Amino acid sequence: MKIVDLRVTSVNVPFEAILRWACGVETGTTRGIIEVITEDGIIGLGETYGGAAVEHAIETARPFVIGLDALDIGVLMRRFAVFCIGYETAIPAIVRAGIEMACLDAAGKSLGLPLHKLLGGKTRDTVEFGAYVFYRYRDAKTGIGGEDSPQAIAERTRELCSRHGFTDIKLKGGVYPPAQEFKALELIRADFPDAPLRWDPNAAWSVETSIRIGHRLIASGMDLEYLEDPTASLEGMSQVRKAVSVPLATNMCLVAWDQIAPGIRMRAVDVILSDLHYWGGVQQNRKMIAVAEAFNLGVGMHSDRELGISTAAMLHFAATTPWITYAIDSHYHDQLDDVITEPFVYRDGSMTVPDGPGLGVELDRDKLARYHAAYKKEGGISEFYDPARPSWVPALPLF
Numbered sequence: 001m002k003i004v005d006l007r008v009t010s011v012n013v014p015f016e017a018i019l020r021w022a023c024g025v026e027t028g029t030t031r032g033i034i035e036v037i038t039e040d041g042i043i044g045l046g047e048t049y050g051g052a053a054v055e056h057a058i059e060t061a062r063p064f065v066i067g068l069d070a071l072d073i074g075v076l077m078r079r080f081a082v083f084c085i086g087y088e089t090a091i092p093a094i095v096r097a098g099i100e101m102a103c104l105d106a107a108g109k110s111l112g113l114p115l116h117k118l119l120g121g122k123t124r125d126t127v128e129f130g131a132y133v134f135y136r137y138r139d140a141k142t143g144i145g146g147e148d149s150p151q152a153i154a155e156r157t158r159e160l161c162s163r164h165g166f167t168d169i170k171l172k173g174g175v176y177p178p179a180q181e182f183k184a185l186e187l188i189r190a191d192f193p194d195a196p197l198r199w200d201p202n203a204a205w206s207v208e209t210s211i212r213i214g215h216r217l218i219a220s221g222m223d224l225e226y227l228e229d230p231t232a233s234l235e236g237m238s239q240v241r242k243a244v245s246v247p248l249a250t251n252m253c254l255v256a257w258d259q260i261a262p263g264i265r266m267r268a269v270d271v272i273l274s275d276l277h278y279w280g281g282v283q284q285n286r287k288m289i290a291v292a293e294a295f296n297l298g299v300g301m302h303s304d305r306e307l308g309i310s311t312a313a314m315l316h317f318a319a320t321t322p323w324i325t326y327a328i329d330s331h332y333h334d335q336l337d338d339v340i341t342e343p344f345v346y347r348d349g350s351m352t353v354p355d356g357p358g359l360g361v362e363l364d365r366d367k368l369a370r371y372h373a374a375y376k377k378e379g380g381i382s383e384f385y386d387p388a389r390p391s392w393v394p395a396l397p398l399f
Helices: 052-065 074-078 092-109 150-164 176-189 209-222 234-242 257-265 282-294 306-318 365-378
Strands: 001-019 023-037 045-047 126-128 133-135 168-174 196-201 226-228 247-250 271-273 299-302 350-354
Touching: 001 052, 001 168, 001 365, 023 052, 023 226, 045 092, 045 299, 045 306, 052 074, 052 092, 074 092, 074 209, 074 282, 092 306, 126 247, 126 306, 133 150, 150 168, 150 176, 168 176, 176 196, 176 209, 176 299, 209 226, 209 234, 234 247, 234 257, 247 257, 271 282, 282 306, 299 306
Parallel strands: 133 168, 168 196, 196 226, 226 247, 247 271, 271 299
Antiparallel strands: 001 023, 001 133, 023 045, 126 350
C-alpha cells in the first residue's frame, strides 16, 4: 500500500440559497478533494477546505507522504509533528486531516474493510443530525430563501423537520438583534415543545448581552440544550458561564490543544464540538475527546459545509465514538449537489453509516470536473463577506 502520488482538486459547490451568519454569508462551499494513489492503483479520497493556500500546503506535504504505507498514519502524523507547533502553519491542521482521511480510505479499500472497522467498530448504524436553520437571502437563480423574520424562520424549521425528519433543532443566530432572534426561538419552541433546541450567535454578543439573554432564556423556560459561542474568547465565555446556568458549547474559543487546559480550568464551556478538520484528523479528535471524557465535558460535532467525502468520515467517526451524544451538525440539506456518485440522504433525521470499503463513497469524476471549473472561474467562496452590505465588515461583537 505504498503511496506514490498525492493530489488535490479545489471545487465550488453552490447552496440553494444564501445563508447568513454573524460574520458574512455562505453562498456555497469551496472544498479541496484530496487523492492519495498507492502503487497498486488504489485511490484514497479525503476532503478539506479548498483554495490556493490548501493547494500550496499539499505540495509542501508531498515529500512527507510519498513512499509511506497508507496504514502508517501514526508515522505520517509524526512526520507532520513539527507543523503542529502553534507558530508553524505551512501544513495546517485542516490539511493534515484531509491527508489522513485519504490514507484511511486507501487502507480500508486495500483491506476490504469500512473505516469504522479500522477505528474499532461502530456502536450504531445511523447517526442523528440536527435541523440547521439559517436566516437566508433569497437566491436570484433558485428563487429559494428570504427568511428574515421570526415567522419565516419558524416556517423554515417546520419545512426542514417535515422533509428530513429532524427532531433536534439549531438556530444560526448573530444576524439580527438578539430580541428578534429570541422571538424566532419562541415560535420554534411552540411548534416543537419537546425538541432539543440550540442557538448559535457565533460570538456576536458582548459578555453583558450574553448574560442578559442567558437570564431571559432561563426565565422563559426555553430549556436550551446549549447556547453555542454567545461571546468571544475563553475569558468571555467563562464570565457568561459563571453568571448563567445555560450550558455553553463551542467550536470557536476552544479549537486547538493550547486552549484545552485553560478552557477547562476557567470552566468556560460545557460542550466541545469536535471537527475532523479543525483538530487535525481522526487521531487528534480522539485524543481531544478522551480529555473531554475525563473532565465530563459533552461532545458534539461541528459542520463547516462538508461535501460527501467528509460527511462519510464524520459518520464513521461519530458511529465509533460513543461519547458524541449530541445530534451532529451538517449543511448537507442546503447544498444543491455533491461530488460523490451517491449523495447521502436523511432518513428520520439520520444518515446511515456506509459499510463499503474505506469511507464507502466513490468520486463522480464528471462532477469533480464541473465544480473544479466553477472554482477556476469564480475563485474561492468567502464566508466572511456580505455583498448585500458592501460597506459592512464582520467586527465582533455586533450587539
